[in-house]
Amino acid sequence: MDSLGILTIKTEETLDKVRNGVIESGQQPMPLGGTSLIFNKIACSKSISELGNEGFTPLFFVADYDGVHHELLNMRTPNPSETGLLLSYPAPPQYHNSPIRNLPKPSEKWMKESLEKITAGYKGLMKGIDRSTQEKVLMNMQHANTIIKNAYYSTSNVSDWSTKIQASLINIEADLGVPFLVFSEPSIRRCFQKGFESLIAEPNRSKFIKASNEIVSIIEEEGYRPQIGYRGRDYVPFFFECMNNGCNRNRVELKYIKENTQAYIRGICNRCEEEYSFNINPSKPDLSDIIDWISPRVDSRQIIVDSVLPVLAHIGGPGETSYYAEVIPSAEYLGIPFPIFLRYTRTFYNTPWNNHGAKELEILDLPTLTEKRLFNSISLWVEGRNNQDSDTIREAHQKIHQAVMKPYGNTVKGKKTSRKQGRRN
Numbered sequence: 117m118d119s120l121g122i123l124t125i126k127t128e129e130t131l132d133k134v135r136n137g138v139i140e141s142g143q144q145p146m147p148l149g150g151t152s153l154i155f156n157k158i159a160c161s162k163s164i165s166e167l168g169n170e171g172f173t174p175l176f177f178v179a180d181y182d183g184v185h186h187e188l189l190n191m192r193t194p195n196p197s198e199t200g201l202l203l204s205y206p207a208p209p210q211y212h213n214s215p216i217r218n219l220p221k222p223s224e225k226w227m228k229e230s231l232e233k234i235t236a237g238y239k240g241l242m243k244g245i246d247r248s249t250q251e252k253v254l255m256n257m258q259h260a261n262t263i264i265k266n267a268y269y270s271t272s273n274v275s276d277w278s279t280k281i282q283a284s285l286i287n288i289e290a291d292l293g294v295p296f297l298v299f300s301e302p303s304i305r306r307c308f309q310k311g312f313e314s315l316i317a318e319p320n321r322s323k324f325i326k327a328s329n330e331i332v333s334i335i336e337e338e339g340y341r342p343q344i345g346y347r348g349r350d351y352v353p354f355f356f357e358c359m360n361n362g363c364n365r366n367r368v369e370l371k372y373i374k375e376n377t378q379a380y381i382r383g384i385c386n387r388c389e390e391e392y393s394f395n396i397n398p399s400k401p402d403l404s405d406i407i408d409w410i411s412p413r414v415d416s417r418q419i420i421v422d423s424v425l426p427v428l429a430h431i432g433g434p435g436e437t438s439y440y441a442e443v444i445p446s447a448e449y450l451g452i453p454f455p456i457f458l459r460y461t462r463t464f465y466n467t468p469w470n471n472h473g474a475k476e477l478e479i480l481d482l483p484t485l486t487e488k489r490l491f492n493s494i495s496l497w498v499e500g501r502n503n504q505d506s507d508t509i510r511e512a513h514q515k516i517h518q519a520v521m522k523p524y525g526n527t528v529k530g531k532k533t534s535r536k537q538g539r540r541n
């Protein structure tokens with residue numbers, strides 16, 4: 117964190133509370149810092165970490181070892197078109213399947229043009245809105261652009277660029293003191309060696325596979341589609357990154373091979389075709405030689421992190437919910453303490469262009485959710501929460517319910533009416 121210039125005093129103080137327990141959230145590095153849901157996750161972990169007498173450590177895990185793929189390269193921002201503005205990091209083919217951390221930053225020209233396009237998109241959305249509101253929004257955008265540019269010039273890859281944008285907002289602007297754990301930092305990886313070793317050690321590895329596969333069949337029997345799916349008997353709970361120059365740490369899937377009393381983990385790099393084979397002691401594996409070249413998988417990450425950090429709760433979104441449904445039973449079967457999984461609280465906020473659009477709908481006598489009534493009732497809830505006044509909170513809940521249900525009811529009525537009219541025609 118120090119090398120990224122995001123280690124504030126408050127963050128250091130928060131780190132001192134690690135032994136009380138960690139409230140974790142995490143994400144892969146996303147273009148330009150990613151969507152607001154990431155900040156919802158961090159805010160949620162921060163507020164939960166303040167519970168208890170001394171408080172806990174909120175922690176943001178940066179999964180920068182994940183392979184370069186569509187979701188980590190593209191982002192959309194609002195503009196007046198139906199599809200919004202699509203921005204894509206240039207990713208030459210030699211980086212496909214490499215960790216996102218290895219992808220260099222796009223050119224300065226790409227960065228400047230993208231910020232101009234984003235600003236132009238918002239300007240387009242604000243047509244018809246009063247000038248003072250427009251000026252305020254544009255000033256905020258300028259401020260955001262400064263943070264993005266500052267992070268751009270002080271980092272060398274897309275992962276650090278994203279982390280620095282997020283941490284500038286969380287720790288420098290808001291001074292929340294949230295440590296960011298950037299997994300691929302060499303000094304960080306080594307901290308987790310024990311976690312990798314305990315999961316590949318027998319009988320843990322085989323038990324993990326058995327328990328995961330049992331839960332996958334239950335999920336299928338219930339008529340759902342598993343997110344991770346069945347693991348073969350040769351499953352290795354981590355990826356290997358190719359050591360050869362020119363491969364940009366291409367990710368290699370390893371297989372576990374047992375030969376008499378010996379065990380091997382083997383894999384072939386699909387870029388340079390180098391074959392890797394490492395001999396390990398099945399019950400007491402020592403991964404010292406390859407620890408700088410391995411990274412967790414989606415189902416092993418939490419267990420590996422828990423082996424070092426006392427994670428009490430993990431704050432996640434819908435995708436993580438389905439992954440965790442497959443991982444939690446396996447951890448239970450291994451007798452490993454596992455954090456509580458909590459869905460983050462989504463923050464909704466209004467924008468001047470939504471307000472403007474809502475007014476146009478009102479003129480046409482069409483129902484809209486974006487009404488003063490909704491935002492007043494949310495303000496009432498905040499007031500009740502701040503004063504710890506349960507009566508006000510209850511009243512606010514009723515008002516929020518009414519504010520949502522009334523336009524919903526009118527929309528349904530409207531649909532029924534138009535269908536009837538359609539039939540008559």
Ligand SMILES: [Zn+2]
Nearest residue numbers: 358363385388
């Ligand atoms: Zn290779």
